[in-house]
Amino acid sequence: MNDPTPARSPADRRPNATLLVALAGQPNVGKSTVFNLLTGLSQHVGNWPGKTVERKEGVFVRDGERVRIVDLPGAYGLTARSVEERVARDFVIHERPDVVIVVADASVLERNLYLVAELLALGVPLVLGLNMMDVAEAQGIQVEPQVLQAALGLPVVPLVATRNLGVAELVEAAVRLASDSSSHRPSRPDMTGPHREVLARLRALLGERIPEPYDPAWVALKLLEGDVEVTGRARAWAGDEIWREVDALLEAHEDAIVDITSGRYDWIARMVRAAVRHPRLRQVNLTDRFDRVAVHPLWGVFVLLGAFGLVFWVTFVVAAPVQSWLDVRVVGRLQGGLARALTGSPAWLGGLAVDGVLGGVGIVLTFLPVLVVFFGALGLLEDTGYLTRAAYVTDRFMHVLGLHGKSCLALCLGFGCNVPAVMGARMIEARAGRLLTILLAPFVPCSARLMVLAFLAPVFFGRGALLVSWSLVALNLLVLALVGVAASRTLFRGRHMAFIMELPLYHLPNARTILAFIWGHVLEFLRNAASIILIVSVVVWAAASFPGPGIETSYLARFGRSLAPVGALMGFDWRLIVALASSFVAKENAIATLAILYGGGAPGADLAQTLAAHVAPASGLAFLTVTMLFVPCVATVAAMRQETRSWRWPLVSVLLHLLVALTAGSLVYQTARWLEFGR
Amino acid sequence: MSPTRCVRLDELAQGSRGIVQRLVGGGAFTSRLAALGVTKGVRIEVLQNRRHGPLLVLARETRLALGRGEAQKILVEALPDERPDSR
Numbered sequence: 001m002n003d004p005t006p007a008r009s010p011a012d013r014r015p016n017a018t019l020l021v022a023l024a025g026q027p028n029v030g031k032s033t034v035f036n037l038l039t040g041l042s043q044h045v046g047n048w049p050g051k052t053v054e055r056k057e058g059v060f061v062r063d064g065e066r067v068r069i070v071d072l073p074g075a076y077g078l079t080a081r082s083v084e085e086r087v088a089r090d091f092v093i094h095e096r097p098d099v100v101i102v103v104a105d106a107s108v109l110e111r112n113l114y115l116v117a118e119l120l121a122l123g124v125p126l127v128l129g130l131n132m133m134d135v136a137e138a139q140g141i142q143v144e145p146q147v148l149q150a151a152l153g154l155p156v157v158p159l160v161a162t163r164n165l166g167v168a169e170l171v172e173a174a175v176r177l178a179s180d181s182s183s184h185r186p187s188r189p190d191m192t193g194p195h196r197e198v199l200a201r202l203r204a205l206l207g208e209r210i211p212e213p214y215d216p217a218w219v220a221l222k223l224l225e226g227d228v229e230v231t232g233r234a235r236a237w238a239g240d241e242i243w244r245e246v247d248a249l250l251e252a253h254e255d256a257i258v259d260i261t262s263g264r265y266d267w268i269a270r271m272v273r274a275a276v277r278h279p280r281l282r283q284v285n286l287t288d289r290f291d292r293v294a295v296h297p298l299w300g301v302f303v304l305l306g307a308f309g310l311v312f313w314v315t316f317v318v319a320a321p322v323q324s325w326l327d328v329r330v331v332g333r334l335q336g337g338l339a340r341a342l343t344g345s346p347a348w349l350g351g352l353a354v355d356g357v358l359g360g361v362g363i364v365l366t367f368l369p370v371l372v373v374f375f376g377a378l379g380l381l382e383d384t385g386y387l388t389r390a391a392y393v394t395d396r397f398m399h400v401l402g403l404h405g406k407s408c409l410a411l412c413l414g415f416g417c418n419v420p421a422v423m424g425a426r427m428i429e430a431r432a433g434r435l436l437t438i439l440l441a442p443f444v445p446c447s448a449r450l451m452v453l454a455f456l457a458p459v460f461f462g463r464g465a466l467l468v469s470w471s472l473v474a475l476n477l478l479v480l481a482l483v484g485v486a487a488s489r490t491l492f493r494g495r496h497m498a499f500i501m502e503l504p505l506y507h508l509p510n511a512r513t514i515l516a517f518i519w520g521h522v523l524e525f526l527r528n529a530a531s532i533i534l535i536v537s538v539v540v541w542a543a544a545s546f547p548g549p550g551i552e553t554s555y556l557a558r559f560g561r562s563l564a565p566v567g568a569l570m571g572f573d574w575r576l577i578v579a580l581a582s583s584f585v586a587k588e589n590a591i592a593t594l595a596i597l598y599g600g601g602a603p604g605a606d607l608a609q610t611l612a613a614h615v616a617p618a619s620g621l622a623f624l625t626v627t628m629l630f631v632p633c634v635a636t637v638a639a640m641r642q643e644t645r646s647w648r649w650p651l652v653s654v655l656l657h658l659l660v661a662l663t664a665g666s667l668v669y670q671t672a673r674w675l676e677f678g679r
Numbered sequence: 680m681s682p683t684r685c686v687r688l689d690e691l692a693q694g695s696r697g698i699v700q701r702l703v704g705g706g707a708f709t710s711r712l713a714a715l716g717v718t719k720g721v722r723i724e725v726l727q728n729r730r731h732g733p734l735l736v737l738a739r740e741t742r743l744a745l746g747r748g749e750a751q752k753i754l755v756e757a758l759p760d761e762r763p764d765s766r
Binding site for chain 2: 026076077079081107108110111114115118225226228254257258261262264265287291295297388391392395396399404498499500501502503504
């Protein structure tokens, strides 16, 4: 059924043998379920060029026809105001797919047909898949696909994608339409009233100046809608003289957008009049009942805390043991075996292979269980429809920071690990909100840092450890809030993000969709982050090992000693600086490094005594403060690069954390000394 | 149907309904809401409205969360209560 080999030898490739089909649809209509059914795991997940929007495509063979299917990002309409919508429409305009399959939710048909109205304006052959027929029926909504097909003038196929009903017929209809367009005589929404003449006038003015592949009628319509991107292009095409006329015309009809949008819904009402019957009284459905609790101002918060509690519980019960199993059994054994195999070779080679390379591989591997759990949870919450409720409930807490509810969800993931927090920021639509969330994520204390805190706080403060630990976690959150407020008033000023979000109906999660979600994201992280983690791991290993013989005489130690004047501000000697530097690879490395530098042995009771003897409480407090606020670990930095597609934001983040951590560390140390803390 | 009876959507109490009369947030706002089902003439029901924070509304079978600032840009004509016992 599936063809896992997208690239074939040129010999057996007939000309035009591959059909290009685009899969379009509004968010939450079960589009990815349809896509996963068609392509299985042979799908390729990547990004649209230069965009942070996910691009999925796959190839399958149906009735001897090779079909390349591209999953367009979920889009409510085709304006240029969101990246998703722009990507979707650019694809249709520039790649000219043979057929576009639109998946629609039959229970919200009117709104879903808005996207159809927009796509029809692009003049591309359409097939409409009416998904969730079962949901519509359960709500007492009767949809007759045949009647709708006759009204719309394009193939309409009923679907229940979660039970794989109708998907084969949908593809069949698309393949048939590609070869024979006789079933495609679409009714198109047209303009009424005075704007019809304006459109004709705009077309006459711009006419031949509009280059291929743009359709003049569509360009005129989008100009009248006030589309920013098309306006920019048209201005360049028109030239100053003509543009003055166009601009005057547009200004006189500024309010045309109201008529255009209402006109689309008038057309939709005509299309569905005979095909859809609603129950006279809207039934109180399952979603209404769930929402009485899930979006309740008080109970909603408890439900959310419960959901997060469950996620972290699964992380500790499932992911943590797998993580340590991978670390000890897999990487540990490999390291042991490799060390034995390399006994005859120079010491540096063994060190490089065992500690540098395999050490880095170990770090990459130990991220996997955590990522699987987090993406599983995120996929589950998204697929059931709960995620948007959680965002709605948390929105009021995040407003002060200039952030929306979805940022809060991403940041909460950060308590487990900052990597999924950074990657989770992609669910935020607005770019500014996404960047700010990514920037703030490392201020959330991750489990690795909490572990360092839990180990070191008792060493320095004995009974006061608990108080110190809680204070430091609180300090992190306070800094997060302060940076959030400051950044949203400066860096992201004036970029108010309108909060408009659909809360879809709840439905049962689909295992296939969630597995594909996990698979795609984990693979993507591996592809993008693994090499960066490996390189940094090897570089830090080399800096700590050369020129030898021990870490005390290494380049890293020299580096630490050269920073002694800075360290003095925080009461650090060079060893604490080196421990901090090594924590860049992985936060928990700080303890291992301290063990080597102070104890020359394993982190245990001895280390605790030695540290307590060598490090003054004021320095210890400053060290913990800096550790909690320090530069994000390399995996987080790699995730930042992956999500922002540039090195600029990771760099901004590293510098910001360096500045904040060193300032806070110095303040804490000087204050502690002044108060004669711990004397 | 006189325009004087228009209120801002955020002024509608929880459980009450209205007909959208105007969107005053500019073209981008108008087209964004249109794609989500909110246009002039549509019936809208306020599912949840506390004194601060976002609102929850229902229009064209779609549940929408709207920031308070966004709700203030939607002018509606309030409809008399049909079912005073609801919610």
